[in-house]
Amino acid sequence: MRTPDRDRRGHAVPARCLAALIGLIALLLLAAGQPAGAAAVFTIAENGTSYTATIDLNQTDTYPFMETGVLGEQIPATVTNVNLYNDSGNVTYQKDQTGITFQKGNYTISYQGTLRDDHILLALPEVTSADVHLPTGLDVRNPLIGQYSPGGKVSVDDQGQVSIHWDRTSYVEVRYYDQTRESLLYMFANIWVVVAIVLLTPYLLMRRRKL
Missing domain, CATH: 1.20.5 (Single alpha-helices involved in coiled-coils or other helix-helix interfaces)
Structure with missing residues (x-):
């Protein structure tokens, strides 16, 4: 049936x-x-000379404060206002020349560091997602004077704040600039265009006469 x-x-x-x-x-x-990776957020200060970091740590008992040197080597970074906390509140830690140690677990760490020459280059303790937030007035999108490490994706919010996001990275590098530097770049570019025209004009006129 x-x-x-x-x-x-x-x-x-x-x-x-x-x-x-x-x-x-x-x-x-x-x-x-x-494996669970940490999420790292770096916020550049308004004057571009310092940054604040907030990083999630997963099942670890150490955190090194490192930055990348000119030859790609990792060197200790000088940081201040270090705070380590979890859902229960602030957590005690021991600090040495390279970083801090604490009881193994899940935490969030925050600290501040200084920047030089409009450039941030920091090594991360593990491959993770990362964000760098620039204040309004600083930018990275002009490739002639701006730079960010491979894999970064740039976005701009309604207030004009530029952010760069990496899905997976072992370091973050951003070279930023303000509007004054970009204006100077365009001014020098215009000057060189005028100079080129002045230098090429006699040659073009002579070539035209020969034809």
């Missing part, structure tokens, strides 16, 4: 729910097997 269509639909609904549940469990197991 043929099974009525209504009965078939009745059996199909639980089957779909079971398949969706199995798929959800598989995704959760896959995510659990992935």
Whole structure:
């Protein structure tokens, strides 16, 4: 005897729910097997000479304060106002010349550092996602005077604040500039265009006469 269509639909609904549940469990197991990376956020101060860092730490007991030298080597970074905390509040730590140590667990660390020459270049203790937020008035989008490390994606909010995001990176590097430097760049570019025209004009006139 043929099974009525209504009965078939009745059996199909639980089957779909079971398949969706199995798929959800598989995704959760896959995510659990992935190593959790820290999220790092660096906010440049209004004057561009310092920054504030906020970084999530996952199952670790150390955090080194490092920056990248001119040859790519990692060197200790000088930082101030170091705070380590979790859901329970501030956490005590021991500090040495290279970083801090503490009881292993999940924490958030915040600190401040200084910047020179409109340039931030910091090494991260592990591959992670990262953001650099620039204050309104600073930019990186002109490739002649601005720079950011590979993989960065630039966005601008309604207030004109520029941010750079990396999905996965082991370091962040941003060379930024203000509007004055960009105006000077365009001014010198215009001067060179005028100079080029002045130098080329006699040559073009002589060539025209020969023709």
